[in-house]
Every structure is written in structure tokens, then in C-alpha cells.
Amino acid sequence: MDKQMENITIAGAGPVGALLAVMLARQGYRVDLFESRADSRKANIYQGKSINLALSDRGWLALEAVGVGDTIREHAIPMYCRVMHDTQGQLTRLPYGQDEQAIWSVSRAGINEQLISLAEQEPLINIHFEHRLAELDFDSLEARFSTKDSGLVTHNSDLLFGADGTFSKVRRLAQELPRQRISHSLEYMPQSYIELTIEPNADGSHKMEKNALHIWPRKAFMLIALPNTDGSFTCTLFLDQEGDTSFESLDSEEKVTAFFEQNFTDALPLLSNPVDAFMSKAASPLCLVHIYPWVFNNKVGLIGDAAHAMVPFYGQGMNCGFEDCRVLSELVAQHEGNWESILAAYQRERKPNGDAIIELAKRNFVEMSDLSGDSNFLLRKKIEQQFSKMYPELWVPLYSMVTFSPHLPYASALAIGDIQTEIMDEIMQLENIHQEWQSPHVYQLMHKLALAKLEK
Amino acid sequence: MDKQMENITIAGAGPVGALLAVMLARQGYRVDLFESRADSRKANIYQGKSINLALSDRGWLALEAVGVGDTIREHAIPMYCRVMHDTQGQLTRLPYGQDEQAIWSVSRAGINEQLISLAEQEPLINIHFEHRLAELDFDSLEARFSTKDSGLVTHNSDLLFGADGTFSKVRRLAQELPRQRISHSLEYMPQSYIELTIEPNADGSHKMEKNALHIWPRKAFMLIALPNTDGSFTCTLFLDQEGDTSFESLDSEEKVTAFFEQNFTDALPLLSNPVDAFMSKAASPLCLVHIYPWVFNNKVGLIGDAAHAMVPFYGQGMNCGFEDCRVLSELVAQHEGNWESILAAYQRERKPNGDAIIELAKRNFVEMSDLSGDSNFLLRKKIEQQFSKMYPELWVPLYSMVTFSPHLPYASALAIGDIQTEIMDEIMQLENIHQEWQSPHVYQLMHKLALAKLEK
Numbered sequence: 001m002d003k004q005m006e007n008i009t010i011a012g013a014g015p016v017g018a019l020l021a022v023m024l025a026r027q028g029y030r031v032d033l034f035e036s037r038a039d040s041r042k043a044n045i046y047q048g049k050s051i052n053l054a055l056s057d058r059g060w061l062a063l064e065a066v067g068v069g070d071t072i073r074e075h076a077i078p079m080y081c082r083v084m085h086d087t088q089g090q091l092t093r094l095p096y097g098q099d100e101q102a103i104w105s106v107s108r109a110g111i112n113e114q115l116i117s118l119a120e121q122e123p124l125i126n127i128h129f130e131h132r133l134a135e136l137d138f139d140s141l142e143a144r145f146s147t148k149d150s151g152l153v154t155h156n157s158d159l160l161f162g163a164d165g166t167f168s169k170v171r172r173l174a175q176e177l178p179r180q181r182i183s184h185s186l187e188y189m190p191q192s193y194i195e196l197t198i199e200p201n202a203d204g205s206h207k208m209e210k211n212a213l214h215i216w217p218r219k220a221f222m223l224i225a226l227p228n229t230d231g232s233f234t235c236t237l238f239l240d241q242e243g244d245t246s247f248e249s250l251d252s253e254e255k256v257t258a259f260f261e262q263n264f265t266d267a268l269p270l271l272s273n274p275v276d277a278f279m280s281k282a283a284s285p286l287c288l289v290h291i292y293p294w295v296f297n298n299k300v301g302l303i304g305d306a307a308h309a310m311v312p313f314y315g316q317g318m319n320c321g322f323e324d325c326r327v328l329s330e331l332v333a334q335h336e337g338n339w340e341s342i343l344a345a346y347q348r349e350r351k352p353n354g355d356a357i358i359e360l361a362k363r364n365f366v367e368m369s370d371l372s373g374d375s376n377f378l379l380r381k382k383i384e385q386q387f388s389k390m391y392p393e394l395w396v397p398l399y400s401m402v403t404f405s406p407h408l409p410y411a412s413a414l415a416i417g418d419i420q421t422e423i424m425d426e427i428m429q430l431e432n433i434h435q436e437w438q439s440p441h442v443y444q445l446m447h448k449l450a451l452a453k454l455e456k
Numbered sequence: 457m458d459k460q461m462e463n464i465t466i467a468g469a470g471p472v473g474a475l476l477a478v479m480l481a482r483q484g485y486r487v488d489l490f491e492s493r494a495d496s497r498k499a500n501i502y503q504g505k506s507i508n509l510a511l512s513d514r515g516w517l518a519l520e521a522v523g524v525g526d527t528i529r530e531h532a533i534p535m536y537c538r539v540m541h542d543t544q545g546q547l548t549r550l551p552y553g554q555d556e557q558a559i560w561s562v563s564r565a566g567i568n569e570q571l572i573s574l575a576e577q578e579p580l581i582n583i584h585f586e587h588r589l590a591e592l593d594f595d596s597l598e599a600r601f602s603t604k605d606s607g608l609v610t611h612n613s614d615l616l617f618g619a620d621g622t623f624s625k626v627r628r629l630a631q632e633l634p635r636q637r638i639s640h641s642l643e644y645m646p647q648s649y650i651e652l653t654i655e656p657n658a659d660g661s662h663k664m665e666k667n668a669l670h671i672w673p674r675k676a677f678m679l680i681a682l683p684n685t686d687g688s689f690t691c692t693l694f695l696d697q698e699g700d701t702s703f704e705s706l707d708s709e710e711k712v713t714a715f716f717e718q719n720f721t722d723a724l725p726l727l728s729n730p731v732d733a734f735m736s737k738a739a740s741p742l743c744l745v746h747i748y749p750w751v752f753n754n755k756v757g758l759i760g761d762a763a764h765a766m767v768p769f770y771g772q773g774m775n776c777g778f779e780d781c782r783v784l785s786e787l788v789a790q791h792e793g794n795w796e797s798i799l800a801a802y803q804r805e806r807k808p809n810g811d812a813i814i815e816l817a818k819r820n821f822v823e824m825s826d827l828s829g830d831s832n833f834l835l836r837k838k839i840e841q842q843f844s845k846m847y848p849e850l851w852v853p854l855y856s857m858v859t860f861s862p863h864l865p866y867a868s869a870l871a872i873g874d875i876q877t878e879i880m881d882e883i884m885q886l887e888n889i890h891q892e893w894q895s896p897h898v899y900q901l902m903h904k905l906a907l908a909k910l911e912k
Contacts, residue, residue, distance in 0.1 A: 175642075176628070181697070181741055185641030186631075241637070285637055 005339045006030055009143060009157040011133045011170050015108070016304030016321035017163030018115035022066050023329040025124040032155060033125060034145055036132035036164075041113050050195055052226040052234040053111070054079070054103040054213065054315030057406040062322035065329065068118055075110055077227045078102035083212040089266030093212070094381060097400045098389070103213070103315060105226040107234070111318075133169045136160070138177060138297050159339060160300045163321075166287050168306030174296050184291040189311055191221070191365070192241045192283035198270045200231025207270050208233065215368060218263050220245060222369040225267075235271065236312075238369070239283075247283045286311050288358055294351055295343040303328070308354030313364040314402060320357050320410070324350055356410040360402060360417075375434070380424050383437055387446050394450050395420070416454065423449045461795045462486055465599060465613040467589045467626050471564070472760030472777035473619030474571035478522050479785040481580040488611060489581060490601055492588035492620075497569050506651055508682040508690040509567070510535070510559040510669065510771030513862040518778035521785065524574055531566055533683045534558035539668040545722030549668070550837060553856050554845070559669070559771060561682040563690070567774075589625045592616070594633060594753050615795060616756045619777075622743050624762030630752050640747040645767055647677070647821070648697045648739035654726045656687025663726050664689065671824060674719050676701060678825040681723075691727065692768075694825070695739075703739045742767050744814055750807055751799040759784070764810030769820040770858060776813050776866070780806055812866040816858060816873075831890070836880050839893055843902050850906050851876070872910065879905045 008024055010017045013035035021033045055076060063069045080102045084092040096103055119125045131145035134152060141160055145153045162170025166186075175184050198207055206227055208214055214225040214233070220240060225233040240246040250256050256278045260268045268274065289309035294302045304321030328346050335341040367377070381397070388395045398417035401408055427433065427446055436442065464480055466473045469491035477489045511532060519525045536558045540548040552559055575581045587601035590608060597616055601609045618626025622642075631640050654663055662683055664670055670681040670689070676696060681689040696702040706712050712731045716724045724730065745765035750758045760777030784802050791797040823833070837853070844851045854873035857864055883889065883902055892898065 172632070181644045183641075183643045185639075185643070185746075187639045187641070188637045290641075 005158045005337065007157040007159070008032070009034065009141070009155060009160040011143075011160065011162050012036075012164030012168075012304075012306070013112075013116060013119075013127060013129075014163065014165060014304070015112050015115055015318055016325060017161070018112065018119050019062065019066070019322055020161060020163055020303060020325045020328070021119045021125050021127075022068075022115070022122060023325055024332070025119075025122040026066060027329065027332050029124065031122075031125045032157065033119060033127045034131040034133065034155075035127070035129050037129065039116070039129045040109055041116070050197075050234050051108040051236075052105050052228070053108050053312075053318050054226070055106050055111070056103045056315065056319055056403045058316070058403075059319040059322045060104075061406040062326035065326050066118075068115075071118075072106065072111060072114060073104070075114070075229055076104040076106045077211065077229060078104050079211055079213045079227070081212050083209055083214045085214060085216045085264075085266055087218075087263060087265065092378070094378070095385075097397075097404050101400070101404050102211070103403060105213070105228070107228060108318075133164065133173075136170065136173050136300075138174070138300055141299060158299065162300070162302045162306045163304050165305045166289055166309035168289075168302065170300065171289075171291055171302055171306050174300065174302075175291075177296065180293075180296065182291065182293065182296075185289070186309075187288045189286040189288070189362075189365075190240050190243070191238045192247055192285050193236050193238045194247075194278065194281045194283050196223075196235040196237060196274050196277050197272045198225060198233040198235060198267075199272050204231045206231050206233065216264050216267060217369045219370045221263075223264055223267060224368075235267075237278075238286075238365075241283065241285070250278070253279060288362065290355065290358065292351060294347045294354075298340045298343060301328075301343055301346065307350075308358055310358040310361040311365060312361070313368050314357065314361040316357050316361060316402065316410075320354065323353075323406070353410040356414040357402070360398075360410065360414055376428065379434060379437060380428065383427060383442065383446075384420075384424065386438070387443055387450075390443060391447065391450070394447070394454065419453050423453060461614045461793065463488070463613040463615070465490065465597070465611060465616040467599075467616065467618050468492075468620030468624075468760075468762070469568075469572060469575075469583060469585075470619065470621060470760070471568050471571055471774055472781060473617070474568065474575050475518065475522070475778055476617060476619055476759060476781045476784070477575045477581050477583075478524075478571070478578060479781055480788070481575075481578040482522060483785065483788050485580065487578075487581045488613065489575060489583045490587040490589065490611075491583070491585050493585065495572070495585045496565055497572065506653075506690050507564040507692075508561050508684070509564050509768075509774050510682070511562050511567070512559045512771065512775055512859045514772070514859075515775040515778045516560075517862040518782035521782050522574075524571075527574075528562065528567060528570060529560070531570070531685055532560040532562045533667065533685060534560055535667055535669045535683070537668050539665055539670045541670060541672045541720075541722055543674075543719060543721065548834070550834070551841075553853075553860050554841075557856070557860050558667070559859060561669070561684070563684060564774075589620065589629075592626065592629050592756075594630070594756055597755060614755065618756070618758045618762045619760050621761045622745055622765035624745075624758065626756065627745075627747055627758055627762050630756065630758075631747075633752065636749075636752065638747065638749065638752075641745070642765075643744045645742040645744070645818075646696050646699070647694045648703055648741050649692050649694045650703075650734065650737045650739050652679075652691040652693060652730050652733050653728045654681060654689035654691060654723075655728050660687045662687050662689065672720050672723060673825045675826045677719075679720055679723060680824075691723075693734075694742075694821075697739065697741070706734070709735060744818065746811065746814065748807060750803045750810075754796045754799060757784075757799055757802065763806075764814055766814040766817040767821060768817070769824050770813065770817040772813050772817060772858065772866075776810065779809075779862070809866040812870040813858070816854075816866065816870055832884065835890060835893060836884065839883060839898065839902075840876075840880065842894070843899055843906075846899060847903065847906070850903070850910060875909050879909060 006029055008029045008031050010021050010033045013033050021031045025031050060069055063072055081093045081095045130148055134146045135144040141157050143155050147153050162168050164170055175182055201207055210227050216223040221238055223237050225235040227233055242248045250259055253275055256275045260274055287309050294307050303324045310317055331342045331345050384397045388397055401413035463486045466477050466489045469489050477487045481487050516525055519528055537549045537551045586604055590602045591600040597613050599611050603609050618624050620626055631638055657663055666683050672679040677694055679693050681691040683689055698704045706715055709731055712734045716730055743765050750763050759780045766773055783805060787798045787801050840853045844853055857869035
């Protein structure tokens, strides 16, 4: 290890910052982990906001690299399939992958608190809550944090990571650096979201199928529900911020009630006061963040949402951030503590993958909210699943590449997925495909196309 | 006029800020025009940097709206055609439009000083040089400017425009506003640029054809030259910042000399110390800026590069900024000083046009640096010119729509141009088109396609 580089600052103690701290401390670095908010284990900082995340294989791989997979799994619920609810309340089940493959519902607050507690046990980690980054000298790495009681506090280190999320202060300060040619964008999506809740039954059981992610796909908007261990579901309504049917246009209890009655018939009796919640909550925005470079002056790096905020429609935001941590940690070992090389390799390896998953997640809104209810879409999925069982080495469905193939880079998944789409477009042109989709000629053609286009 | 809204601040006294000040003052508003730099008429602030711009019909229309067209024209040189220089020094001439249509070479510093002097004559305008915007309260419109002698100076007004360029402070402050859902991006292009000079002959005459824009198109890079009234040419070399042949890779006098000898044979003996200039100058970046909204709290607006910085390859940056001013000024008259309506209409009308010209300018790098030397490209231009002469109501070439059709919005030019490209792609597929391009069947087909696709 380069002795000049042993003190590391991490701005942001969300799930990514906390995991990164644990990984670096285990590799022998002194880590100061700063968080602008209070310790959520002691103070209720979420104010009725609860977010659930879908943890999948990339996340697990990173968590298992530091041996905390089992601990986290105790509070996670496997979801083996999507359950689509149509406007009549009819259900369609669609497995996420093969056999026992699942994505896991976790509460963001819960996993964050677990990781913070793990970080606290590390002797090399110091956690500073209620320290908000205010200034950073990108040359000397002198950082100033504003605190409630002690005013502006100065902290020096040799390296600094911005794990401070979509509106990262580290990133915003970096953007102001002169002569560094930093390209960056922050884009608001048309949709915003609010959380709603389905409480458990009196006996603590779930009111809908427990081991599933529930979706009410309605094209321009959708409702989803993820299970919690206490029997409740955390639901999220994604809806345009403005326009015809939107958070702005639905401005009275009557309109909102009619909206729920018309679109979410079967969910309405299960949800806790959805109309009140809709009327009283401020909808949260969805953003995409791009920036390049991710590394400044060979000693400041961005990680997680700070580098690549995406929309939640692929359930990959946290998984991607955890993968950033795993890859970085592997590079630390590989380059034996030479941080110029580590950071350069980190940026080279992760930037294209960040871009790819941002793109995949953006596209998946259409898949979740629109195509999920479409018969062509469902047939495509069935044919793909069938072909994938016949030729597992030749065809892994895109969703599985992203979700269940943690050693395949996102950028490769995106590229292969685009070729698969071309092939499936051709297959779906076959005459009577809806009737004959199980006949051998379909899979013979698919095999021929796959060999020609994918085996390069 | 709304008496509540009579004091206007403009941040940035470049050409756009100065013209906007004149327009608003003539409509009865008190304008305070702030500029971070010193008065260039008194101090040499450009330090060897000289930029020439191509003023064209959109710019003239705006200047003529305040009656200053003739004054500006005294220092401008019409360029009727591009003169392309190949690697052997062979020349190809390509007119910009029909007959006497020209774009006009002006020095940025010169036109800026002329507009500042015009602004100074307006009794309602106060100009404050060496006042750098530091803080802005977007509610109260209290602005603070840092000055050399008087420290931080506070100024209050009812409305504020950010005409402060690509790296606009007003925009950067707006981006930090909470809960406003401001999408924004700043993208660095791979190319940077430096200025070079061709001095006049001893008798003050030009060393190359005066009334032309000279281009040395070399695909990945290019040199251009614009004439000045003193007999000199201001040249700009556009080249990748990094990579195989780039500002970074050409790091010795030998390499730079060889680069000029190989690529700019005929220019080399005319240029003043190009190798020294190349070695000693820091290359300037090229950026694209997008932001939405352009208007904040109904009283702060962005204009010019601050709202829509583009690359210089269509010669439209300043023209677009001047058009912003003209349209805004017309809306002021139309909405009788109701600024909420004025600003909403300004944003609605100008944002799509800003996006369109950013896109057109980006695409034009390929046209200038690559296609200009291509025989297919030249043939396309010839066929288009011919058809356009036959059916002037049906076909105005894209370049002419952008440059010589100041009443056609950029967004319409872009949309029509894309349809023209489809049609020309079909025409270029005709057999023996290079031999038979003058035969009637070409123009008959083109007429049929144009009627079908363009006359909707």
C-alpha cells in the first residue's frame, strides 16, 4: 500500500458509501465516512417516506465479497415473478428467470442501517453524522463540512469518494473546476412518484401474493408493490408530473378517487388511504445523471448515484452502486494500492457500464408500464424463455443478463440485448407466430440467426 | 408597461447582452448592464485572442430592428462562397446561396465594442464593467457583484437576464435551485481550437481571395480562415484535444511542422508563425449547453449562449442569440409589458429553436470537415441548387433555410432538412447519377418526391 494514500474520506453514508467504507477498511485504509443527515437508527429522518429496492445478483455478489450476504438476506423477501394486474383485476404471472431465480425486496432504510452498523464495527472507520459537505479543495483535499453544533469543520485526507447520491455535492463542486473539461448532465424524467402502503392482514400475513413484485401497468403510468417482512407492501405510483393525467392535473379528491377506481380497481380496497396520501404528499422527481470524467486530480472519485443516477425501472440503481464498490475493491488489490492506476482503471471499467445501465433502465419504463400488458410482449418472453432453456449458452434473456449474470458487464448485456431484439423482431414476423410459437421451425430459425449474429 | 417591472438587470455585456440592453431601453425600460471584464475599448483584454464570426440574415434582421445594421456593415466583409483547399493546394469554390447571398465576416471584439458604444448612448442604460455576478436571490432579485475596488456590490431589479455565455453564472446558480426540476447539460466536444493569423500583404491587400470563407477540410480536423478589413485573415484550427492526431499528441515543433506541411501545404507560407502559435497557445474547448426551463420564477431568463451554447460550425451562435433578442423584444410589444406572459412565450418559442440549431451546428462539423471534400457531397449540393432554382417555393437548401431565411424557425429548417435528406438519398441511388445529374428525369423524380413528402 502506498503510505501516502492511507486516509480516505467518503462523502455520503447511504448504502453505497457504507459498503465502500467497509470494503476499504478491510483492505487496511483509514476511512472517515460523512453523512449530512442524522443517524436514522436514532432519529426518524424519513418522515413517512419508505422506499423498497430490489436487490439482485450483482448486489449479492458485492455483499458476499465482504461476507454480509446472509445478514442482509434475513430481512429480504425473494420475488420469483412479476404479477401483472389488469384494469379488471385479472392477474398474469411472469417469472423473472429460471427455477429459483429471484430478485429480493429490501427496505432502503433497513439495508442502509444494517450496513452502517457493520461499518461501525470496523476499527478503521469513523462515522460522522450531520456533517454536510460545504467546500472541497480538489488539490489539497481539504474538505469543510457544516455541522449543527460546531459550525464549519475541516477534514483532510489523501483520497475522497463522493457517494453522495443523485444531487451529489462532490459532483457539483467538481463541475465548477476550471480547465478540466467536465461534461455533465442532469435530466428530469416526465414522471414523478409517491409511496403508498398496503398494510398487513390482522394476522400479519400479506394481502396479496407475497413472493412477487406486483405491477399495475397502465402505459403512461403504473403502480408497483414490493413486499415487506412485516406483512405490508410498499407501493410506488409513477405518474407524469404535468399534463393530461398527472400529479398536477389530479388536483381534487374526486378526481383522484375516480383515477384509482378506474385504474387500480383491485388495489384500491387494499391501499391505506391512497387518496389522502396522493393529496398530501409532494411527488419525488426521477433523474438521470451523466458525468465524465468520474475521477478528478487522481484523488477524487464518484461512485453510485453520484456518478450515474438512473431511473428505478430495472431495479439496478443500488446493485450498480454495489458493483462499483466490488470492482473498485478488486482493483485496489490488483494494483497494490497505486491509486492513480486504481482510479484510472475504475473509471475505464465502470463508466461504460454506468452509461449502459442508465440506458437500459430508461428503456424499461416502457417495458414495465406498457409492454407488460401486451400480448406480443408476453409471447416474446415465452419464446425467449423456451429458446434459452434449449440453448442456455447461446441465449440468456436480457433481463437475466442484467439481473442474474453478475459477471457480465452491463455494457455487454446492452449490446447483446440489442442483437437479440433484432432476432426477435424477425421471429415475430413469422406467419401465425401466435399460433405456432411452439413449433420446431421457430427455434431452428432462431438458432440459425443466433449463431450468425451472436457468435462473433 | 407594468410599472412593477421597469428595472431590468442584464448579466453579461457580450454582443447579445449589449443588443438586448439597447432593445429593452428603446422600449422604455431602465437597464443595468453588468460585465465581469474590463471595457475592451480601454484595456486590451483579449490577450492575442481574436475570434471572427459569420453574421448572416438572422443577425442582420435583429440589428436592423434597432436600426444599427448599416453601422455594423461598415466593418463587415461579405463572403459569397466557401473556398475549399485540398492537400495539394487545389481550390474548389462553392457558393453559399443564390446570386448575391453572403455571410459576413466580423470580428467578435469589434461588433461587441460597436454595440457597447450604442448602448452607452441610450439614456436608460447604465453599464457596469468589472462587476462579476457572485450571488443572486431568485425571489427578491437581489444580486451581488464582486468588484476590484468596492468589494461586493448589491443591486436590485425587477427582472434579470443571464446573457453571460457558455459558462453562465446565472445558469449555474439556477441549476442549484431546489425543487425546480431543472434539467441541464454541458458537453465538451472532442475538438478544441486555436486561432492563427494570416497577415496582409505589404500593400494592405488580402493574401487569398477576400470575399470567401476558406476551409481546409481534413475529416478529423480542419483549418478555416475569415477575412478582416485590414487585409488579414483570422484562422481557426479545429483539432481533437487528445488521441492520435491531436493538440496533446502534437507535442514538439518537429511534429507540428510536419503536421502543417502535410495538411496545409498552401496555407503554411501564409500563416504567421503557426508552429510557435501552436506550441504556445492553450487550445480552447467547444461546448454544447442544454437547459430547461430557460425562465425561473417568472423573472429570470437566459438568453444567447447561456441558454443554448453550440459549436461554431454553422456560424449561428451569435445569430441565434440576436434572434432571441429580436423575438423577445417583439413579445414585449405584443404582450404589452406583461412579463409573465412575455417570458412564458419567449421560452415556448425559443427553446425548440435553440435545440434545433445546437443539433444542426453539431452535424455541420462533418459537413465542413469531411463532406466538403467529397464528390457525392458536392454533387448533392449541385443537384439541390439546380432544383431549388427550378422550384424555389418547393425547395430551399438546408444551409439557406438556416442562413438566409430569417423568418423560418430553426426547428422547421431542421425538420424540412431531414425530409430533404431522405429525398436526396433516393436521388443519389439513381443509376449513373454522377453522369446524368443534369437530365430531366432526375428533377421530375425529385419534384414528385418533394410534392409527396414536403407539401403536407
